[in-house]
Amino acid sequence: MTGEVNMKAHSSFLLRAFLLSLSLIPALGLAQELSPINLPAPQTDGGKPLMQVLKDRHSTREFSSEKLSPQMLSELLWAAFGINRPDTGKRTAPSAMNWQEIEIYVALAEGLYVYDAKGNKLNPILAQDVRGAAGVQAFVKDAPLNLIYVADLSRTGNASAEDRNFYTAADVGFIAENVYLFCASEGLNVVVRGGVDRVTLTKLMKLRPDQKILLAQTVGHPKR
Ligand SMILES: Cc1cc2nc3c(=O)[nH]c(=O)nc-3n(C[C@H](O)[C@H](O)[C@H](O)COP(=O)(O)O)c2cc1C
Numbered sequence: 001m002t003g004e005v006n007m008k009a010h011s012s013f014l015l016r017a018f019l020l021s022l023s024l025i026p027a028l029g030l031a032q033e034l035s036p037i038n039l040p041a042p043q044t045d046g047g048k049p050l051m052q053v054l055k056d057r058h059s060t061r062e063f064s065s066e067k068l069s070p071q072m073l074s075e076l077l078w079a080a081f082g083i084n085r086p087d088t089g090k091r092t093a094p095s096a097m098n099w100q101e102i103e104i105y106v107a108l109a110e111g112l113y114v115y116d117a118k119g120n121k122l123n124p125i126l127a128q129d130v131r132g133a134a135g136v137q138a139f140v141k142d143a144p145l146n147l148i149y150v151a152d153l154s155r156t157g158n159a160s161a162e163d164r165n166f167y168t169a170a171d172v173g174f175i176a177e178n179v180y181l182f183c184a185s186e187g188l189n190v191v192v193r194g195g196v197d198r199v200t201l202t203k204l205m206k207l208r209p210d211q212k213i214l215l216a217q218t219v220g221h222p223k224r
Helices: 002-028 050-056 070-081 161-186 198-204
Strands: 083-085 102-108 111-116 121-126 145-152 189-193 211-220
Touching: 050 161, 070 102, 070 111, 070 161, 102 161, 145 161, 161 189, 161 211, 198 211
Parallel strands: none
Antiparallel strands: 102 111, 102 145, 111 121, 145 211, 189 211
């Protein structure tokens, strides 16, 4: 009798554990299906002269669907906000109080990742093509790369709301300009965009309340 009761309790425990594991699948998203992408080491000694790059910097809204190579992606992200002083962990763009609060989400056809500057890799977020939701203009969904700049407000200390808004907006501007300059140097097309449906994208990206989408930036090869 006791054995039978134990068996029942055991099966009911297994059933509950199974149902719980099923209920966790949506919460975990599909990121499990994506693996981290280890980027090749960026080549940091090339590029056009600065004055030439400044002459060439401009926005373009036409992109080939050709993917960027892992090498190009590595260099672009390093230029954007990589670590240029490994002894201190400081970056290619300045940030107020050295908050380093801007996270670069990387929307590729195969899924959404976040740039890990220290590990020089892309960490998976969602195995879903979110490019279509990364902007409100037609070219956004077909371009091979959309960067989505998110401020992690948990890194902004005790700053007032006004200072937070001001400094995070300034900080993202430096990063976006670095991307513009890299693209001018490499002959890539690029446009920074404030036109983003932040409410929809925030939900899709499963961001926390203290993560705020600031801008997006579309990058790709010119159309041939
Ligand atoms: C904060 C900011 C938001 C922008 N938002 C958009 C946008 O949503 N869509 C777009 O096509 N261009 C956008 N742009 C690009 C500007 O339209 C562009 O920089 C401007 O027309 C000047 O052109 P140039 O970059 O070639 O000098 C934005 C630029 C900035 C700085």
